[in-house]
Amino acid sequence: MAKMLLVDYEKCTGCRLCELVCSVKHTGASNPSRANVHVVKWEDEGFYLPMLCQHCVDAPCMSVCPTKAISRDEELNRVMVDYDLCIGCKACVAACPFGAMGFDEIEKKVIKCDMCDGDPLCVKFCDMKAIDYVDATTSNFERMRDASRNFAELMAKAHGG
Amino acid sequence: MDLGSFAEGPLLWIVSSLFVIGILARVAFFFSSILKTNKNKHFRWRHIVATFGRSFVPLHSVVTKKPMYAALCYIFHICLIVVPVWLSGHILLWEESRFGWNWAALPDALADWMTLLVLFLAAYFLIRRIIGADLRLNTSRSDYLLIIITALPFMTGYFLTHGNLEPIPFLGDNMRTIHVLSGEAMLIVAVFLFYRTQLSREKCTGCAACELSCPTGTLESTDKGKLRIFTYSYYQCICCGACVTTCPEEAAELRHEIGPGRFFPIVPKQEIRSVELKACERCGALFTPVPQIEKIGQLITDDFIRFCPRCKQHKYAEGFRHLAPWPKKLTIGRNMSGESQ
Numbered sequence: 359m360a361k362m363l364l365v366d367y368e369k370c371t372g373c374r375l376c377e378l379v380c381s382v383k384h385t386g387a388s389n390p391s392r393a394n395v396h397v398v399k400w401e402d403e404g405f406y407l408p409m410l411c412q413h414c415v416d417a418p419c420m421s422v423c424p425t426k427a428i429s430r431d432e433e434l435n436r437v438m439v440d441y442d443l444c445i446g447c448k449a450c451v452a453a454c455p456f457g458a459m460g461f462d463e464i465e466k467k468v469i470k471c472d473m474c475d476g477d478p479l480c481v482k483f484c485d486m487k488a489i490d491y492v493d494a495t496t497s498n499f500e501r502m503r504d505a506s507r508n509f510a511e512l513m514a515k516a517h518g519g
Numbered sequence: 520m521d522l523g524s525f526a527e528g529p530l531l532w533i534v535s536s537l538f539v540i541g542i543l544a545r546v547a548f549f550f551s552s553i554l555k556t557n558k559n560k561h562f563r564w565r566h567i568v569a570t571f572g573r574s575f576v577p578l579h580s581v582v583t584k585k586p587m588y589a590a591l592c593y594i595f596h597i598c599l600i601v602v603p604v605w606l607s608g609h610i611l612l613w614e615e616s617r618f619g620w621n622w623a624a625l626p627d628a629l630a631d632w633m634t635l636l637v638l639f640l641a642a643y644f645l646i647r648r649i650i651g652a653d654l655r656l657n658t659s660r661s662d663y664l665l666i667i668i669t670a671l672p673f674m675t676g677y678f679l680t681h682g683n684l685e686p687i688p689f690l691g692d693n694m695r696t697i698h699v700l701s702g703e704a705m706l707i708v709a710v711f712l713f714y715r716t717q718l719s720r721e722k723c724t725g726c727a728a729c730e731l732s733c734p735t736g737t738l739e740s741t742d743k744g745k746l747r748i749f750t751y752s753y754y755q756c757i758c759c760g761a762c763v764t765t766c767p768e769e770a771a772e773l774r775h776e777i778g779p780g781r782f783f784p785i786v787p788k789q790e791i792r793s794v795e796l797k798a799c800e801r802c803g804a805l806f807t808p809v810p811q812i813e814k815i816g817q818l819i820t821d822d823f824i825r826f827c828p829r830c831k832q833h834k835y836a837e838g839f840r841h842l843a844p845w846p847k848k849l850t851i852g853r854n855m856s857g858e859s860q
Binding site for chain 1: 811841845
């Protein structure tokens with residue numbers, strides 16, 4: 359069964375442990391600016407949202423990549439960067455609607471969530487399971503779809519639609 | 520002493536020693552220049568040698584993109600070096616000289632064909648530059664000059680061995696001198712021949728992928744104010760073509776340039792292109808070159824393309840913030856501040 363990362367903003371405590379473990383896992387250094395997950399915060403409201411790659415089916419990063427270095431891995435239900443093909447043009451960083459891709463200034467390469475090859479470390483360290491690694495079942499997809507539908511309505515209102 | 524014997528005697532000595540000294544000086548300048556740059560220090564030498572070696576193997580993507588043109592270029596350059604060195608007439612001169620060196624010569628018929636090939640290809644390159652409209656815009660005077668200087672010794676050499684020029688008054692007597700002089704001119708030009716990456720104004724999006732691919736740090740980009748400026752250090756270029764094979768827009772072109780002024784590394788870096796950077800419409804941070812954003816805008820539709828990645832995250836999270844079921848302002852904080860007053 360393919361699995362997916364599900365974010366629940368109601369559970370997130372804003373501790374930013376996911377950022378730390380992600381950067382340690384991927385770069386060997388504890389440096390949140392090089393992590394693939396970022397927690398956006400409104401401290402005075404107690405609202406925290408971990409932002410990470412949505413592993414879109416029709417991914418914008420995939421369609422703008424000039425060398426076809428970004429591809430979808432159906433087995434793990436993720437979008438992957440092939441660093442042998444990547445030339446570092448950063449088109450994907452500018453294209454991602456969620457701002458989920460980053461550029462590592464030290465290693466000079468683009469970075470994105472790779473689901474830790476099927477064993478995400480952020481999920482292991484998240485006590486509240488605000489980021490959870492769940493089966494990609496219909497009900498879980500339904501939860502995601504509901505959220506995005508509400509989100510789309512809000513956005514339409516915000517843009518005067 | 521007339522011009523002919525001067526050209527074949529003292530001048531040849533002067534030119535050849537200038538050639539050897541010039542090439543050695545350029546090698547020295549190359550190493551001193553490359554040791555000064557701090558870019559990619561950890562993997563550099565292995566990377567430089569690997570990229571340089573790969574450029575000699577005709578299997579890179581320029582070959583697959585323009586197979587015909589690349590093949591002609593390879594043939595042209597091979598003939599250019601092989602014919603003068605292995606021509607039986609030249610080897611005879613070496614043997615007669617005070618060095619007394621000799622080596623196996625090319626068959627004369629093959630050398631003739633290779634000379635004709637060089638002349639034919641030089642004519643093709645020249646005509647191609649004159650006919651092609653966008654190519655002509657990107658061509659400077661030194662490009663034409665280089666092709667003519669390269670072709671001249673081959674042309675005169677071919678006439679010298681084959682043509683019967685006796686009836687023509689001036690050329691018949693002086694063909695040998697002209698041949699030697701043009702060969703000397705070619706040697707001098709070779710010392711001052713540099714490479715230069717040209718980034719096309721129309722095609723380049725300013726993504727700076729070429730900078731990442733450059734093994735020697737020749738091509739560099741720096742974000743200065745609202746502009747991203749690409750600079751080029753002539754002495755570090757090893758003509759590996761990594762920038763050309765990398766460029767996703769096919770905007771990079773590696774060109775010859777005759778630059779006597781660049782021989783002494785007076786100007787270490789030359790600006791070759793500047794691109795305007797797009798400012799995020801929310802926070803004002805400069806994040807991506809304008810042409811690249813325009814190109815992405817043609818490929819995908821996205822309202823948030825005007826924002827930098829960080830602001831996109833923020834915008835997106837803000838949408839969910841409005842969905843959150845709890846009140847937007849916490850009352851505890853307000854009460855506490857109220858009590859303290």
